[in-house]
Amino acid sequence: MIDPKAYEKILSEAESDDGVFTVHRVADQIFYEIPERELGRDFLWVSRIAKVPLDVDDGYGGRLSGTRVVRWERHGNRLLLRETIHGITADPALPVADAVEAANFSPIIMSFNIETIGKKNAPVANVTRLFVTEVPEFSVRSKVGRAQDMDPERSFVESVKSFPENVEVEAVNTYSVPPDPSVAVSPAPPRMPPISGSVLMHHSMVKLPETPMKPRLFDDRVGFDSVGTIDYGMEDHRVTRRKFITRFRLEKKDPGSALSDPVKPIVYWIDRATPRKWVPYVKQGVEEWRPALEAAGFTNAIFAEEAPSAEENPDWSANDARHSMIHWAPTLGGDILGLHVNDPRTGETISADIQIHQHVLGWLQNMYFVQAAPLDSRARKLPLSDELVGSLLRYIVAHEVGHSLGLEHNMKASALYPAAKVRDPKWVAAMGHVASVMDYSRMNYVAQPEDGIPVEDLIPRVGPYDRWAVRWGYAEIPDAPTPDDERATLDTWAREQDQVPWYRFSNVSSFGEVEEQSEAVGDADAVESTRLGLKNLERVAGYLLPAVEGRAGESYDELKGLYDTMMGQWKVEMGHVVNIVGGFHSQQKHIGQEGVRFTPVSRERQAEAVAFLNEHAFMVPGFAIRPQILRRIGPDDALARIRSHQRDVLRMLLDASRLNRMMEQEAMGGGQAYQLTDFLGDVRRGIWKELAESRVHIDAYRRNLQRAYLELLCERMSSSEVADDSRALLRGELVALDVQIVKALPKSADTRTRLHLLDMRVQIAQATHQRHERTRPRTSN
Known part of the structure; x- marks a missing residue:
C-alpha cells in the first residue's frame, strides 16, 4: 500500500507548476502528478533538437526529431507510458473490434513506480529517467553522429513547464564516443565532436483534441498529404485502407455565412x-x-x-x-x-x-x-x-x-x-x-x-x-x-x-x-x-x-558557381525533352469518368524530341566553351565538364525503364508507336553523324560523347533491368555501328579520328564477342 502521508514528505520542497498535469521539481528530480481524467487519454509527443554542437552536420536549433502518440496508464502501483498505434481500426460496436484491439497491443515505452497519490486520486511518479537516459523511442543518437552512450551524470532536465493542454520539457543530453583502440585514424570525420557532445532536447507533450476534427477522405486526384489506417469494419467484403488528408482545423465563427473568420486562425x-x-x-x-x-x-x-x-x-x-x-x-x-x-x-x-x-x-x-x-x-x-x-x-x-x-x-x-x-x-x-x-x-x-x-x-x-x-x-x-x-x-x-x-x-x-x-x-x-x-x-x-566584376580582390569561386548553375540548367532542360521519349500523358481519374488514364506520346512527337537532342544536346554547346571563363575556373576540365553533362543526358535517354516502356508501347500500339528500332537508329545516326560525311573528322568533344554512347550500350546489354527483346536490339545497334565504322575508316581525315574509330571497333568486338577482320590493308606477294 502507498503511504498517504508520503505526498508531503516527497514534495514538500518541490517547485510546482499546474496545468494539464501538475509538474513538480525537487532538485534535479521531475515528478508528474497526473489527474485521473487524463489517464488513458491520447497525447502527441513531439521531440526537437533545440541546440546542437557546432560540428554536427546540418546542425541547427529546432530540428524535429520525432513524433508519436502516447498514453499514461495506471497499472497497480506502477505508472506506464505507452505508445498508441493508429494503423488499424474498426467501429468499437462491431464484433471485429475485439480482434483489432488484440492485434494492436500498445508497447510500453517506460514504467515508473507510483511514489504517492495527489489530489483526487492522482498518481505521482518520478519521471526523470525519461529525459536523462537512453530511451529508444525518443533517442536522437543516430541523428547526431557516432555517439554511442548517453551519460546520465552529464544529462539533466533544464526546465519543465505545464500548460492547460501540454507539458514542455527541455533536457541536456550528453553522449559519449568511446575511443576505439584498434582504430588509429577514424575512417571518416565524425559528425559529432570526438569523445563527447551535448544536445539540448525539447519534448512537447500535447493533449490531442477531446472532440476529434471531422476527417476528410483522401482523393488521389487532389494533391494532399495524408494519414492512413486499415479499417476492418467496412461492409464492402474487403479490408479497406482509409486515408485522411492532413489539414489545419478551420471552423467558421458564423457557420451559416458563405464567408466567415475562423474560430481559430x-x-x-x-x-x-x-x-x-x-x-x-x-x-x-x-x-x-x-x-x-x-x-x-x-x-x-x-x-x-x-x-x-x-x-x-x-x-x-x-x-x-x-x-x-x-x-x-x-x-x-x-x-x-x-x-x-x-x-x-x-x-x-x-x-x-x-x-x-x-x-x-x-x-x-x-x-x-x-x-x-x-x-x-x-x-x-x-x-x-x-x-x-x-x-x-x-x-x-x-x-x-x-x-x-x-x-x-x-x-x-x-x-x-x-x-x-x-x-x-x-x-x-x-x-x-x-x-x-x-x-x-x-x-x-x-x-x-x-x-x-x-x-x-x-x-x-x-x-x-x-x-x-x-x-x-x-x-x-x-x-x-x-x-x-x-x-x-x-x-x-x-x-x-x-x-x-x-x-x-x-x-x-x-x-x-x-x-x-x-x-x-x-x-x-x-x-x-x-x-x-x-x-x-x-x-x-x-x-x-x-x-562578378564588382568582386575585385575575391576568388573566382562565384564565377565557377554561376557557370556550374548555368550548365546544370542546360542539363535540366535537356532532361525535359528526354522524358518525351517513351513517355505518356496521364490524368488521374476515378470510375465513372470518361476515357483512359494513360495515353502514350505520339510517334511524331517522340521522334521530334530525339532530333532535337541530336541537334542540341549531343553537339558541342558552343555558348559553354568560352576560354575567358573556363580558364579562370580551372586549368584542364573543359572537356570533362561537357562530357559529364552530355553523358548524363544520354544515360537518361537510354534508361532501361524507358526502353522497356517503348517496347510495351510498340506491342500495344503496333504501327502507331515510335518503334524501338527506329529510336535506337535515330540516336546512333545522330551521335555518329560524322561517319556519313565524305571526310570523317571527329573532334575531342564528340569523341568523348561517342565513347560514352558505347559504354552505355554495353551497360544496358548486361543489365538485368533491360527486357530480352531490347537487349537483342542493342546488340544489333553495335553490329550496325561496326559496319558504319568499317566504311568510314578509309575516309578518316586525321590520325586521332582513325585511332578513335579503331578503338571503338575493338570495344564493339569485346562487347559482342565477334571477330572482325583486321583493318590494316593486306599486301600481296
Missing part, C-alpha cells in the same frame, strides 16, 4: 533569429495564402507574427509543439524544409515547422541569375538587391506553407497551360507562368526579352490550382455529418478537372509521365520551351564575367 511564428530585413518577405510568403483560404470560405484565416521575446512572454517557447514556427538555420548546406505534426486519428495538423537554411539565399541568387537575367537587368550584377532576394524568399516560404496546409508537390502544374501562354504578359499577370506554387517550377526562363513580361511576374506565386485544391480540402460541407457523407460533393468538385486542365494533379510516383517534370516551365511543349530556354542561356553566358 492559422498563425505562423517567425523566430527571432530571422534577420530583420527578411521578416517582411517571410510574412508575405505566409499571408499569400489568404485568398486561397477565402475561396474555401474563411476570411482572415492565416497570419504570420514575430515571436515574442523572453521579456515580452517568459512562458513562450519556439519549441512548443502547439506553435507553428518558421526557423532560421545558420547552416552551410540545405535550403528550406517544411514539416507538420498531425493527429493520426483525423489528419488534423497540430502545428507546422518550416526551417529556412541561410545557405538557400545564395542558391536562389544563382538560380535567378541563370533563369531570369535576360529578362531582368537587375540580375546581371551580383550580389542581387535585398528587395529582389526578398521576393525570392517570399516565393519559397509560400511553397513550404503550402506543404504545411497539406498540399503535396504538383509537378504537373508547369505543363497545364498552353506553352505559348507563358510568354503572354496578360496571361502571366492573371494566372502566373505555372498553375501552382507547389510545382518545382522556378523563374520564367522560357519568356524572351521581347515578350515584355514584367519582372514581378517572373517568380512563381500561389496559383489557380492552389486555390482550387485548398477549397477542395478546406471548404465546409455542412450537410455531410460524416466523411463518407462528403464523398459525393468531393467527387463533384474533383471532376472539375475534366473541364479545367490547370486544376489537375499527379504526383512524383508517375514515372514516365511526360507532363510531370521537375524544374520546368512551359513543358506542355518541352521541345519548343527548351529551344527558347537555350536562347536565354546563350545570353546568360555573356553575362557571367560582367556579373
Whole structure:
C-alpha cells in the first residue's frame, strides 16, 4: 500500500507548476502528478533538437526529431507510458473490434513506480529517467553522429513547464564516443565532436483534441498529404485502407455565412533569429495564402507574427509543439524544409515547422541569375538587391506553407497551360507562368526579352490550382455529418478537372509521365520551351564575367558557381525533352469518368524530341566553351565538364525503364508507336553523324560523347533491368555501328579520328564477342 502521508514528505520542497498535469521539481528530480481524467487519454509527443554542437552536420536549433502518440496508464502501483498505434481500426460496436484491439497491443515505452497519490486520486511518479537516459523511442543518437552512450551524470532536465493542454520539457543530453583502440585514424570525420557532445532536447507533450476534427477522405486526384489506417469494419467484403488528408482545423465563427473568420486562425511564428530585413518577405510568403483560404470560405484565416521575446512572454517557447514556427538555420548546406505534426486519428495538423537554411539565399541568387537575367537587368550584377532576394524568399516560404496546409508537390502544374501562354504578359499577370506554387517550377526562363513580361511576374506565386485544391480540402460541407457523407460533393468538385486542365494533379510516383517534370516551365511543349530556354542561356553566358566584376580582390569561386548553375540548367532542360521519349500523358481519374488514364506520346512527337537532342544536346554547346571563363575556373576540365553533362543526358535517354516502356508501347500500339528500332537508329545516326560525311573528322568533344554512347550500350546489354527483346536490339545497334565504322575508316581525315574509330571497333568486338577482320590493308606477294 502507498503511504498517504508520503505526498508531503516527497514534495514538500518541490517547485510546482499546474496545468494539464501538475509538474513538480525537487532538485534535479521531475515528478508528474497526473489527474485521473487524463489517464488513458491520447497525447502527441513531439521531440526537437533545440541546440546542437557546432560540428554536427546540418546542425541547427529546432530540428524535429520525432513524433508519436502516447498514453499514461495506471497499472497497480506502477505508472506506464505507452505508445498508441493508429494503423488499424474498426467501429468499437462491431464484433471485429475485439480482434483489432488484440492485434494492436500498445508497447510500453517506460514504467515508473507510483511514489504517492495527489489530489483526487492522482498518481505521482518520478519521471526523470525519461529525459536523462537512453530511451529508444525518443533517442536522437543516430541523428547526431557516432555517439554511442548517453551519460546520465552529464544529462539533466533544464526546465519543465505545464500548460492547460501540454507539458514542455527541455533536457541536456550528453553522449559519449568511446575511443576505439584498434582504430588509429577514424575512417571518416565524425559528425559529432570526438569523445563527447551535448544536445539540448525539447519534448512537447500535447493533449490531442477531446472532440476529434471531422476527417476528410483522401482523393488521389487532389494533391494532399495524408494519414492512413486499415479499417476492418467496412461492409464492402474487403479490408479497406482509409486515408485522411492532413489539414489545419478551420471552423467558421458564423457557420451559416458563405464567408466567415475562423474560430481559430492559422498563425505562423517567425523566430527571432530571422534577420530583420527578411521578416517582411517571410510574412508575405505566409499571408499569400489568404485568398486561397477565402475561396474555401474563411476570411482572415492565416497570419504570420514575430515571436515574442523572453521579456515580452517568459512562458513562450519556439519549441512548443502547439506553435507553428518558421526557423532560421545558420547552416552551410540545405535550403528550406517544411514539416507538420498531425493527429493520426483525423489528419488534423497540430502545428507546422518550416526551417529556412541561410545557405538557400545564395542558391536562389544563382538560380535567378541563370533563369531570369535576360529578362531582368537587375540580375546581371551580383550580389542581387535585398528587395529582389526578398521576393525570392517570399516565393519559397509560400511553397513550404503550402506543404504545411497539406498540399503535396504538383509537378504537373508547369505543363497545364498552353506553352505559348507563358510568354503572354496578360496571361502571366492573371494566372502566373505555372498553375501552382507547389510545382518545382522556378523563374520564367522560357519568356524572351521581347515578350515584355514584367519582372514581378517572373517568380512563381500561389496559383489557380492552389486555390482550387485548398477549397477542395478546406471548404465546409455542412450537410455531410460524416466523411463518407462528403464523398459525393468531393467527387463533384474533383471532376472539375475534366473541364479545367490547370486544376489537375499527379504526383512524383508517375514515372514516365511526360507532363510531370521537375524544374520546368512551359513543358506542355518541352521541345519548343527548351529551344527558347537555350536562347536565354546563350545570353546568360555573356553575362557571367560582367556579373562578378564588382568582386575585385575575391576568388573566382562565384564565377565557377554561376557557370556550374548555368550548365546544370542546360542539363535540366535537356532532361525535359528526354522524358518525351517513351513517355505518356496521364490524368488521374476515378470510375465513372470518361476515357483512359494513360495515353502514350505520339510517334511524331517522340521522334521530334530525339532530333532535337541530336541537334542540341549531343553537339558541342558552343555558348559553354568560352576560354575567358573556363580558364579562370580551372586549368584542364573543359572537356570533362561537357562530357559529364552530355553523358548524363544520354544515360537518361537510354534508361532501361524507358526502353522497356517503348517496347510495351510498340506491342500495344503496333504501327502507331515510335518503334524501338527506329529510336535506337535515330540516336546512333545522330551521335555518329560524322561517319556519313565524305571526310570523317571527329573532334575531342564528340569523341568523348561517342565513347560514352558505347559504354552505355554495353551497360544496358548486361543489365538485368533491360527486357530480352531490347537487349537483342542493342546488340544489333553495335553490329550496325561496326559496319558504319568499317566504311568510314578509309575516309578518316586525321590520325586521332582513325585511332578513335579503331578503338571503338575493338570495344564493339569485346562487347559482342565477334571477330572482325583486321583493318590494316593486306599486301600481296
